[in-house]
Amino acid sequence: MDIPYTVEVRRDTGLTNGKIGIWLFLASEVMLFGALFASYILIRTGAPSWPRGDTILNVPLATFNTIVLISSSVTMVMAWASLMRRRFGTFRIYMGATILLGFVFLVVKYFEYSHQFDDGLFPSTNNFLAIYFTLTGLHMLHVIGGMAVNAYFWGPGAKLWKTNPEWFTNRVEHSGLFWHFVDLVWIFLFPTLYLL
């Protein structure tokens, strides 16, 4: 049995099932990160003193990573736009660039974490580091998840393009929405943890 409403829109919602599905998932993700941000506010406002992020963390590296992630969002949009213009070769290039930029983000984060562990900075060190590692760790898992889905559409999943290009384009759009959400979360994490 075929999955219904993958390309044609439902009359009652005006949307494909995939589109409403990914937005409901993102809504649940907002609540997940929202709970952690609320915890951050609670811990910070209840603490007698709180360190400025830039006295402990590496701001230039995080700034670089912010630019990397925003660039990856641009390439993701270009990948989807390429499919809309029926240019599969261009899609492959832009999607490949998106995955590569995600990998760069992870490598930078690896060096950042390694340096912090070498300096004896662990989640158990203090409340600031506990919430820092929790938030950035969870965000990093989302980056890995997004990269895995994007890699699937770049590789084996791309064969759908030959049989049902509209469905494939929609799937890439939904994957892109998740990727932009990951970017969006980092946009708020960066000033909250590194600069304030």
Next chain:
Amino acid sequence: MVLTIVTVAISRFHLPVPIAVTVALLVATIKGSLVACYFMHLISEKKLIYAVLALTAVFFVALLALPVLTVHDGFWIH
């Protein structure tokens, strides 16, 4: 990307915490809105998506308000 540089530059001024928080979150909100409106094309989306996000926003604000109410000796948490 320009706004990222602006955020870092402003943080160098070492403004008082309440002002620094307001400015940093304001710039982040502008950046986030641009991503949501144009990359996630929310600027031209169907009504149902807006309804889902409006409901999410209500619960998100309630979630963030909980610790604030606690700190300021709110009326239901003591």
